[in-house]
Amino acid sequence: MGQNDSDRRERVLIVGGGFGGLYAARRLSRDDRVDLTLVDRRNFHLFQPLLYQVATGALSPGEIAQPLRSIFRKRPNTTVLLGEAVALDPVRREVGMSDGGPISYDTLIVATGVRHSYFGHDEWAPDAPGLKSIDDATEIRRRILIAFEAAEREADPVRRAEWMTFVVVGGGPTGAELAGALGEIARDTLKRDFRSIDPTHAQIVLVEAMDRILPPYPKGRSASARRQLEHLGVTVRTGTKVVGIDDRSVRLDVDGVEERLPARTVLWAAGVQASSFARVVADATGAGTDRAGRIVVGPDLSIPGHPEIFVVGDVAGQAWRKDRPVPGVAQGAIQGGTYVATTIGRRLAGEPTPPFRYSNRGEVAIIGRLSGVTDIPWLGPFGRQGGFIAWLLWLGIHLTYLIGFANRIVVVTRWAWSFVTHGRGSRLITGQPLLPPIEEPEPPATHGGAAPPATEGRPEPSAKEAGPEPPATEAGTKARAMAPTLAPDPPA
Ligand SMILES: Cc1cc2nc3c(=O)[nH]c(=O)nc-3n(C[C@H](O)[C@H](O)[C@H](O)COP(=O)(O)OP(=O)(O)OC[C@H]3O[C@@H](n4cnc5c(N)ncnc54)[C@H](O)[C@@H]3O)c2cc1C
Numbered sequence: 259m260g261q262n263d264s265d266r267r268e269r270v271l272i273v274g275g276g277f278g279g280l281y282a283a284r285r286l287s288r289d290d291r292v293d294l295t296l297v298d299r300r301n302f303h304l305f306q307p308l309l310y311q312v313a314t315g316a317l318s319p320g321e322i323a324q325p326l327r328s329i330f331r332k333r334p335n336t337t338v339l340l341g342e343a344v345a346l347d348p349v350r351r352e353v354g355m356s357d358g359g360p361i362s363y364d365t366l367i368v369a370t371g372v373r374h375s376y377f378g379h380d381e382w383a384p385d386a387p388g389l390k391s392i393d394d395a396t397e398i399r400r401r402i403l404i405a406f407e408a409a410e411r412e413a414d415p416v417r418r419a420e421w422m423t424f425v426v427v428g429g430g431p432t433g434a435e436l437a438g439a440l441g442e443i444a445r446d447t448l449k450r451d452f453r454s455i456d457p458t459h460a461q462i463v464l465v466e467a468m469d470r471i472l473p474p475y476p477k478g479r480s481a482s483a484r485r486q487l488e489h490l491g492v493t494v495r496t497g498t499k500v501v502g503i504d505d506r507s508v509r510l511d512v513d514g515v516e517e518r519l520p521a522r523t524v525l526w527a528a529g530v531q532a533s534s535f536a537r538v539v540a541d542a543t544g545a546g547t548d549r550a551g552r553i554v555v556g557p558d559l560s561i562p563g564h565p566e567i568f569v570v571g572d573v574a575g576q577a578w579r580k581d582r583p584v585p586g587v588a589q590g591a592i593q594g595g596t597y598v599a600t601t602i603g604r605r606l607a608g609e610p611t612p613p614f615r616y617s618n619r620g621e622v623a624i625i626g627r628l629s630g631v632t633d634i635p636w637l638g639p640f641g642r643q644g645g646f647i648a649w650l651l652w653l654g655i656h657l658t659y660l661i662g663f664a665n666r667i668v669v670v671t672r673w674a675w676s677f678v679t680h681g682r683g684s685r686l687i688t689g690q691p692l693l694p695p696i697e698e699p700e701p702p703a704t705h706g707g708a709a710p711p712a713t714e715g716r717p718e719p720s721a722k723e724a725g726p727e728p729p730a731t732e733a734g735t736k737a738r739a740m741a742p743t744l745a746p747d748p749p750a
Contacts, residue, residue, distance in 0.1 A: 278571025281595035428528030429466025441490030482644035570594035
């Protein structure tokens with residue numbers, strides 16, 4: 259802890275205003291022994307669990323983000339700065355910014371989250387965007403909508419089928435939710451919007467290397483999620499590894515046999531790695547990192563040998579169970595951020611600090627419009643739901659989390675309305691390229707009839723599934739837990 263004298267407050271610097279940084283900041287901003295600075299390279303806190311709702315046109319970007327400055331406007335001891343941390347000098351206790359002078363601290367909290375990992379295949383990134391930011395979400399939305407537009411105008415049945423095939427890589431919660439939302443869009447939302455194509459014939463393929471989707475869930479819940487996805491027309495391919503991606507296809511490896519799946523839209527939900535600032539921190543402090551580059555922390559979430567530097571949330575490799583670290587979920591970050599803020603307060607008061615204990619609040623995933631799966635251990639048998647009740651639990655949890663957002667009532671009303679009316683109102687195509695490269699444009703349709711099934715001429719993916727255990731994906735090991743207010747003992 260920093261060299262406090264009686265009239266100087268502890269300078270706490272938080273890098274990252276996601277769940278971990280925000281919850282730490284909320285608590286520290288009420289502590290008048292602290293001078294708090296919160297730095298983020300974005301000027302808003304992003305509610306990532308609803309990102310795919312933006313990607314699939316159910317919500318607009320502004321509805322799932324809140325300016326950090328406005329959250330702390332009534333906290334005089336808190337300074338919010340827009341900037342990117344790029345350097346760390348642990349001896350001088352300074353964090354260097356990409357665009358200016360360093361920021362000094364007595365105590366540092368690193369909460370910079372994770373980014374996508376293409377498992378050493380960064381060349382796949384342009385053809386398979388992942389979902390992590392507002393920009394990612396609007397880009398994915400653009401690609402999905404453009405694909406239907408291009409299929410509507412493409413005369414060649416093989417190329418039309420390519421546009422009408424969507425592949426989601428990674429059967430973790432994000433992949434399953436994305437695939438379910440795509441199934442719903444194709445079979446419900448868009449079904450009357452086109453004249454030359456029938457959107458209900460879109461092929462949506464969810465590819466997972468492990469032998470089941472949602473691996474962190476009990477087997478029964480994984481099976482339930484699979485059934486629900488198949489009901490929405492999603493082809494679930496487990497035991498299938500992606501070995502190549504380009505702008506027209508995905509190459510799959512099933513039991514050592516390679517297969518080409520033509521598809522124009524590929525979405526990546528398979529892997530994560532620690533944010534680049536984690537590498538900077540590890541190099542500067544000598545901290546260890548795990549396979550995904552997460553910083554290995556001690557029992558109090560500080561870096562061994564650097565009690566003044568804490569790491570929380572997705573970027574921290576926090577021990578939990580013998581065979582499993584704290585999962586990369588909002589609850590892990592919220593609990594970590596809250597714990598560290600409390601620990602700093604206790605240190606300032608000269609009190610002992612107990613070690614961090616992660617409390618598993620359960621896992622929820624939504625599949626399509628009105629169904630989902632849950633595994634919330636503390637609710638007993640009721641916590642293992644599938645279908646509509648699971649969806650209701652998911653809704654309750656997310657609504658609870660939206661509390662604190664000024665426009666939450668508007669969001670909730672609009673969102674609920676879009677669910678009731680089957681609409682996805684935010685379907686604007688923005689960004690570039692605006693017009694898809696249509697190779698054989700079809701003349702405009704003059705009547706309302708849909709064309710023959712859009713799958714004509716496209717090789718069907720093999721139905722063969724589940725081979726020998728393939729390498730695990732990060733998404734496959736990611737569980738999600740967001741039930742704090744339903745839990746008996748929520749963090750403050
Ligand atoms: C699509 C999607 C859906 C999800 N759904 C769920 C769900 O349903 N339930 C659930 O529990 N979890 C879900 N998660 C996971 C959850 O969102 C994360 O676990 C959580 O956001 C982690 O919080 P964090 O504070 O560690 O990191 P983040 O929330 O990622 O925040 C990191 C912050 O650090 C900032 N930053 C990064 N580098 C720098 C730098 N160098 N300088 C300054 N600022 C920097 C970033 O701008 C960002 O604001 C989902 C995640 C995604 C991507």
